């Protein structure tokens with residue numbers, strides 16, 4: 731379970747997140763909200779990429795910023811944040827997907843198995859030998875997602891996972907996420923109406939505060 735307790739965050743002088751609290755123990759949580767409302771900031775706080783100005787992130791009973799560095803490193807491996815703008819390293823697609831597996835000490839044969847499996851799920855096998863710098867925006871998004879799936883984290887934080895995807899890829903990603911949610915807990919920030927079909931729980935982030943979804947909320 732992930733528990734967010736009275737989370738406040740500011741980059742400069744003004745608070746972007748203003749006292750957010752919730753418990754996430756379902757399989758899929760969707761967070762929606764207008765541009766600049768703080769969705770990315772919230773996901774980065776949950777993923778440990780940003781340290782809250784105030785408040786706590788508790789993952790599986792451990793207070794993320796109060797435990798030792800080594801404990802935090804272990805906890806960090808259980809959560810993967812997939813950036814809003816796909817972030818790939820230099821090298822091939824295959825090397826990109828393989829890298830987090832190497833860091834996690836996954837054996838060579840298991841690595842190949844997981845790479846093939848993730849690539850097949852997202853129908854990107856044909857991209858494996860391509861350079862990451864040569865991908866289209868939609869291809870890069872699928873590769874970033876495949877890399878995260880291959881690492882098999884306990885928690886997966888997805889920031890706008892449907893952006894740049896055509897309709898058939900949107901359907902494919904939704905299908906894959908549904909399937910993956912049986913073994914990985916997902917928190918998804920998105921503007922897309924379609925993502926609501928996955929959600930067990932939806933929060934709306936507005937002006938740094940979290941609320942429930944009301945009927946008059948407008949999505950694209």
Ligand SMILES: Nc1ncnc2c1ncn2[C@@H]1O[C@H](COP(=O)(O)OP(=O)(O)OP(=O)(O)O)[C@@H](O)[C@H]1O
Nearest residue numbers: 741742746763764765766767768769770771772814
């Ligand atoms: N690195 C930063 N430095 C300063 N301000 C930032 C930084 N990143 C984000 N902000 C500001 O924090 C606020 C929330 O940004 P955030 O990216 O979390 O919003 P968002 O809900 O993800 O928006 P979008 O829907 O456009 O992705 C915005 O006003 C933004 O300008």
Ligand SMILES: [Mg+2]
Nearest residue numbers: 769770814889
């Ligand atoms: Mg964002």
